[in-house]
Amino acid sequence: MEWKTKISNFTEEESTIRGFDHENLIGKISFSSMIYLLLKGRMPNENESKLLDAIFVSCIDHGIAPPSIISARSVASGGNSLNSSVAAGIMALGDYHGGAIEDAAKLFSSTLDVSNLVKKYLDKKIRLPGFGHKIYKESDPRTKKLFALAQELGLAGKYSEIAFQVENEIFKQKGKKFCLNVDGMIAALVLDLGFNYTTGKIFFIISRTPGICAHVHEEITEEKPFRRLKINQTKYIGN
Amino acid sequence: MEWKTKISNFTEEESTIRGFDHENLIGKISFSSMIYLLLKGRMPNENESKLLDAIFVSCIDHGIAPPSIISARSVASGGNSLNSSVAAGIMALGDYHGGAIEDAAKLFSSTLDVSNLVKKYLDKKIRLPGFGHKIYKESDPRTKKLFALAQELGLAGKYSEIAFQVENEIFKQKGKKFCLNVDGMIAALVLDLGFNYTTGKIFFIISRTPGICAHVHEEITEEKPFRRLKINQTKYIGN
Amino acid sequence: MEWKTKISNFTEEESTIRGFDHENLIGKISFSSMIYLLLKGRMPNENESKLLDAIFVSCIDHGIAPPSIISARSVASGGNSLNSSVAAGIMALGDYHGGAIEDAAKLFSSTLDVSNLVKKYLDKKIRLPGFGHKIYKESDPRTKKLFALAQELGLAGKYSEIAFQVENEIFKQKGKKFCLNVDGMIAALVLDLGFNYTTGKIFFIISRTPGICAHVHEEITEEKPFRRLKINQTKYIGN
Amino acid sequence: MEWKTKISNFTEEESTIRGFDHENLIGKISFSSMIYLLLKGRMPNENESKLLDAIFVSCIDHGIAPPSIISARSVASGGNSLNSSVAAGIMALGDYHGGAIEDAAKLFSSTLDVSNLVKKYLDKKIRLPGFGHKIYKESDPRTKKLFALAQELGLAGKYSEIAFQVENEIFKQKGKKFCLNVDGMIAALVLDLGFNYTTGKIFFIISRTPGICAHVHEEITEEKPFRRLKINQTKYIGN
Numbered sequence: 038m039e040w041k042t043k044i045s046n047f048t049e050e051e052s053t054i055r056g057f058d059h060e061n062l063i064g065k066i067s068f069s070s071m072i073y074l075l076l077k078g079r080m081p082n083e084n085e086s087k088l089l090d091a092i093f094v095s096c097i098d099h100g101i102a103p104p105s106i107i108s109a110r111s112v113a114s115g116g117n118s119l120n121s122s123v124a125a126g127i128m129a130l131g132d133y134h135g136g137a138i139e140d141a142a143k144l145f146s147s148t149l150d151v152s153n154l155v156k157k158y159l160d161k162k163i164r165l166p167g168f169g170h171k172i173y174k175e176s177d178p179r180t181k182k183l184f185a186l187a188q189e190l191g192l193a194g195k196y197s198e199i200a201f202q203v204e205n206e207i208f209k210q211k212g213k214k215f216c217l218n219v220d221g222m223i224a225a226l227v228l229d230l231g232f233n234y235t236t237g238k239i240f241f242i243i244s245r246t247p248g249i250c251a252h253v254h255e256e257i258t259e260e261k262p263f264r265r266l267k268i269n270q271t272k273y274i275g276n
Numbered sequence: 277m278e279w280k281t282k283i284s285n286f287t288e289e290e291s292t293i294r295g296f297d298h299e300n301l302i303g304k305i306s307f308s309s310m311i312y313l314l315l316k317g318r319m320p321n322e323n324e325s326k327l328l329d330a331i332f333v334s335c336i337d338h339g340i341a342p343p344s345i346i347s348a349r350s351v352a353s354g355g356n357s358l359n360s361s362v363a364a365g366i367m368a369l370g371d372y373h374g375g376a377i378e379d380a381a382k383l384f385s386s387t388l389d390v391s392n393l394v395k396k397y398l399d400k401k402i403r404l405p406g407f408g409h410k411i412y413k414e415s416d417p418r419t420k421k422l423f424a425l426a427q428e429l430g431l432a433g434k435y436s437e438i439a440f441q442v443e444n445e446i447f448k449q450k451g452k453k454f455c456l457n458v459d460g461m462i463a464a465l466v467l468d469l470g471f472n473y474t475t476g477k478i479f480f481i482i483s484r485t486p487g488i489c490a491h492v493h494e495e496i497t498e499e500k501p502f503r504r505l506k507i508n509q510t511k512y513i514g515n
Numbered sequence: 516m517e518w519k520t521k522i523s524n525f526t527e528e529e530s531t532i533r534g535f536d537h538e539n540l541i542g543k544i545s546f547s548s549m550i551y552l553l554l555k556g557r558m559p560n561e562n563e564s565k566l567l568d569a570i571f572v573s574c575i576d577h578g579i580a581p582p583s584i585i586s587a588r589s590v591a592s593g594g595n596s597l598n599s600s601v602a603a604g605i606m607a608l609g610d611y612h613g614g615a616i617e618d619a620a621k622l623f624s625s626t627l628d629v630s631n632l633v634k635k636y637l638d639k640k641i642r643l644p645g646f647g648h649k650i651y652k653e654s655d656p657r658t659k660k661l662f663a664l665a666q667e668l669g670l671a672g673k674y675s676e677i678a679f680q681v682e683n684e685i686f687k688q689k690g691k692k693f694c695l696n697v698d699g700m701i702a703a704l705v706l707d708l709g710f711n712y713t714t715g716k717i718f719f720i721i722s723r724t725p726g727i728c729a730h731v732h733e734e735i736t737e738e739k740p741f742r743r744l745k746i747n748q749t750k751y752i753g754n
Numbered sequence: 755m756e757w758k759t760k761i762s763n764f765t766e767e768e769s770t771i772r773g774f775d776h777e778n779l780i781g782k783i784s785f786s787s788m789i790y791l792l793l794k795g796r797m798p799n800e801n802e803s804k805l806l807d808a809i810f811v812s813c814i815d816h817g818i819a820p821p822s823i824i825s826a827r828s829v830a831s832g833g834n835s836l837n838s839s840v841a842a843g844i845m846a847l848g849d850y851h852g853g854a855i856e857d858a859a860k861l862f863s864s865t866l867d868v869s870n871l872v873k874k875y876l877d878k879k880i881r882l883p884g885f886g887h888k889i890y891k892e893s894d895p896r897t898k899k900l901f902a903l904a905q906e907l908g909l910a911g912k913y914s915e916i917a918f919q920v921e922n923e924i925f926k927q928k929g930k931k932f933c934l935n936v937d938g939m940i941a942a943l944v945l946d947l948g949f950n951y952t953t954g955k956i957f958f959i960i961s962r963t964p965g966i967c968a969h970v971h972e973e974i975t976e977e978k979p980f981r982r983l984k985i986n987q988t989k990y991i992g993n
Contacts, residue, residue: 039506040340040349040983043498044490046990047339049411054337056993060417064425068308068332072486075336076493078993093307097314098293100286101279102744108589108603110279111582116610119477120370121838124363125586125603128845131359132594133740172288178299186303235497238358239489246485247311250478251283254315258474262611266580266757267278270748273763275773279744285751295753341983343828347842350825355849360599364825364842367606371833372979501850505518505819509987512524514534517984518818518827522968525817527889532815538895542903546810547785550964553814554971571785575792576771578764579757588757597955598848602841609837650766656777664781713975716836717967724963725789728956729761732793736952745756 044075055079069093072243076236084190085230091186092223095179096135096241098248105129105245106252113256114264122256126249127242135245139237141167141224145196145203146234155206167200167221168207179219187226196228283314294318308332311482315475323429324469330425331462334418335374335480337487344368344484345491352495353503361495365488369481378476380406380463384435384442385473394445406439406460407446418458426465435467522553533557547571550721554714562668563708569664570701573657574613574719576726583607583723584730591734592742600734604727605720613723617715619645619702623674624712626681633684645678645699646685657697665704674706761792772796786810789960793953801907802947808903809940812896813852813958815965822846822962823969830973831981839973843966844959852962856954858884858941862913862920863951872923884917884938885924896936904943913945 045054052059055078062071066080069089073081081089100106109126113119130136144166148154158165170177187193204217217225227240284293291298294317301310305319308328312320320328339345348365352358369375383405387393397404409416426432443456456464466479523532530537533556540549544558547567551559559567578584587604591597608614622644626632636643648655665671682695695703705718762771769776772795779788783797786806790798798806817823826843830836847853861883865871875882887894904910921934934942944957 039503039987040346041989041991042340042491042494043991043993044487044494045337045339047341048985059337060421063334063418063421064326064330066333067306067329068336068483069306071333071336075486075490087303090306091303094305094310095302097307097310098284098298100284101281101749102286102746104589104593104742107279107742107744108586108593111586111589112603112607112609115582115586115607115612116614117606117838118370118609118835120366120374120481121606121609121834121841123481124366124838125590125606127359127363127366128595128599128603129590129593131357131590131599134593135359136594179302182299182302236493239486239493242359242362242489243486244307247314247478247482248283250481251314252281254475254478255281255283264278264582264585266585268580268765270756271579272758274758274760278748280750280752282752287746340988341985343832343981346981346983347825347828347832350821350828351842351846351848354821354825354846354851355853356599356845357596360595360602360845360848363599364829364845367834367838367842368829368832370829370835370838373832375833503821503824505824507526507819509517510818511519513519513521517981518824520818520969520972522965522972523815523817525819537815538899541812541896541899542804542808544811545784545786545807546814546961549811549814553964553968565781568784569781572783572788573780575785575788576762576776578762579759580764585757596848598844598852598959601959602844605841605844606838609835613837657780660777660780714971717964717971720837720840720967721964722785725792725956725960726761728959729792730759732953732956733759733761742756 043078076239077231084192088187088190088192088226088230091183092226092240093244095183095219095223096244098245098251101252104134105249109249109253110256111264113253114260114262116262119250119253119257122253123246123249126253127246130238130242130245135220135238135241137166137220138224138227138241139234141200141221142228142234142237145199145225146228148199151199151202151206155203155210159207159210165203165207165215167224168204168217169215170218173216173218174214176216177218177222180217180222183219183222183226187229192226192229194229196225200225282317315478316470323431327426327429327431327465327469330422331465331479332483334422334458334462335483337484337490340491343373344488348488348492349495350503352492353499353501355501358489358492358496361492362485362488365492366481366485369477369484374477374480374484376405376459377463377466377480378473380439380460381467381473381476384438384464385467387438390438390441390445394442394449398446398449404442404446404454406463407443407456408454409457412455412457414453415455416457416461419456419461422458422461422465426468431465431468433468435464439464521556554717555709562670566665566668566670566704566708569661570704570718571722573661573697573701574722576723576729579730582612583727587727587731588734589742591731592738592740594740597728597731597735600731601724601727604731605724608716608720608723613716613719615644615698616702616705616719617712619678619699620706620712620715623677623703624706626677629677629680629684633681633688637685637688643681643685643693645702646682646695647693648696651694651696653692654694655696655700658695658700661697661700661704665707670704670707672707674703678703760795793956794948801909805904805907805909805943805947808900809943809957810961812900812936812940813961815962815968818969821851822966826966826970827973828981830970831977831979833979836967836970836974839970840963840966843970844963847955847959847962852955852958854883854937855941855944855958856951858917858938859945859951859954862916862942863945865916868916868919868923872920872927876924876927882920882924882932884941885921885934886932887935890933890935891931893933894935894939897934897939900936900939900943904946909943909946911946913942917942
């Protein structure tokens, strides 16, 4: 009995996911509700499902420039299958690429003393995960959208509060605004939805997979094979 | 101007996906609607979005046994990151694992003469992709669910018709039922939704990614590292 | 008894690879000899091992520009592990990236009538795998090196002969030289060494893995995280 | 000038690796010498090359049971390419799978006070990386082989000494033997060869890649597609 699971049971007699008959869910619930059930083990209510939809919409794509798209399209360009190329995109989603959600979620879920926490980071001159943005200084518009929705749905809870406390505390201690960015907001909302911080990266992966798929499909159907860096994009700097 | 895309445009001035302002979509549309827009380039209506939800729900997980879950959990078990382990699961989704959707979609989209097509396959003794099931002989209950929904939503079109014609023709020529299975039904519906057959595998990948994520998370949080085959599961058969 | 293998047997009582005690090989044979034994099931003689060394040296790296290095370094750049990044490089080694070795090996191993074969390709205006080079018109210097060595070692056999016959036949039929390139030469030599054409890609993968490792290590130790395309390297071309 | 490298320079005018003309190396040096040059930036002497050969031989394969082979063969079994399947094997080589080499190398390269170091680990009840073996209690025979060879070649240096000091110190403090295993020995020898500990995992990856290739090739050529766990190998343990 080596491979055990709590997630689902597919045998000749039964097809259940988290105790629900799988077939009966088809046509009854949305993809986001199904994802919630799968990850959390209970059916979400309508509001929880809506908030999840918003989270997934908010990270689905960020243009052609990020490392995940470069790696995915490069693998496709070498003459490889769509699924393998998509996998190469997901492989790029590491600590510096979507990692802030899980890092911020861990931070928020372990914090009792916000003031002290911020002090510790500022003293060490480490940036707090989920705060600050290259372009958005005052506030991240996606944060605003997500938070407004969460409030409207009655789902902005304790962790959202902590997140904004951290934002305020950074301003207080540093005298400069580092806004709660979309990663930090999602981190707080995922916790408020009842998920453990260890699932943080999962929400980014599920959300971004369709974006990577779209780019890989475009590469395969519209581009010539074997992309390589042009000579003026590379530099040999000696041994 | 080496890396060009029609999908999205994220610059300091603009954040658009398929021409729609990304921010404005957050909280407005479901994840499935967003995926439709991303892949197809236009906003779906409510019915199209619902059918897509049903398709994604229908393939989200199939238990711990398939090769994708073995590979994903094995990579996790070697002491690797969640995103890398999920990627290993997606890498397993090859020609024999979810591949029937794209193969069947290609078949349906290229067929004018169903009778002749079936004859060609039967003569060569090749199984038609999207037909037959180990357990379900008369009909696949997931097929029934999806087709009933598509009819109710007014979205069962030309390709669904072709799919059932093929099912009938196999019975006629072979004297034995090979039911339109869930892969074949999804293939037909994806075409009826206006997608090209080249996107067939994408629907399976997007749908199955949450399932793989759930299994990897379970492996990382609940299992001891370094799974290996037990001695009685392996056999050395000489050189 | 589900997982069976002819390759090796590692139990509490025994550690053998292709019937040879593994421990006893350490310090006795070269890496290339070991690879030959592992893949072919018999110990190579010294000449066979030397030719294999030359083949592995010839494909070990080709600079920073190819898609495999872009994908590997991009994955590293997202904040991922060395092994996962190296894997992303190997994932890029598809039909258009190292694929010519296997394609040419298949060609050479299935050919009896060289003249007719070349005619078939030229009629269809398909390039023959293993022939032609962007820079080297008359001859590929790596081909010369490998062939001279194979002759010196007494290992240039029937398939090398076929390879050069194809080169001559192309010139005869087309009136233009398409030299046997390094991929084509390796294909012929691998067959002359007694390997099946289905192993063609393996020689490229083994050879290029150290190169990918070196690039990934350089990326991790010397570069800042999160490479992304600059705005002037991308182009949004509308929906 | 975004992508810079010290490793190699391949342009129309030049093909050099670490300053050496690539062509001229073909047929002149062994694969292991080439790998040394590539990773270290200077040509090894004959003894260094021989020791590297022994290291690569010692990790090339460890049977069908480890997670890397399960993941690689599972991906192949889903109907995927050889290179993608091999990549899935390399993806499994994480912290618990070959990771001890790098961990031990880091340990040895940072240690001045062996006695204190061992005490620290024993106090925390953490196992020291590179020490202990399930089967080999007194000594690991591969360690003996590698160390004897290194001594014979005059390459057993300061780090090998430290490694055996740690072994002795564990025995002294714990009263029980935890032998320097093959991972720990390789770690010490790699440092004695002049490599940085950050390259530790690279030696394992290069060494194991041929083994993974052999297993994937066997899976593709000899097994039926779509491996899945049998019902009695899985267990559903509720929600």
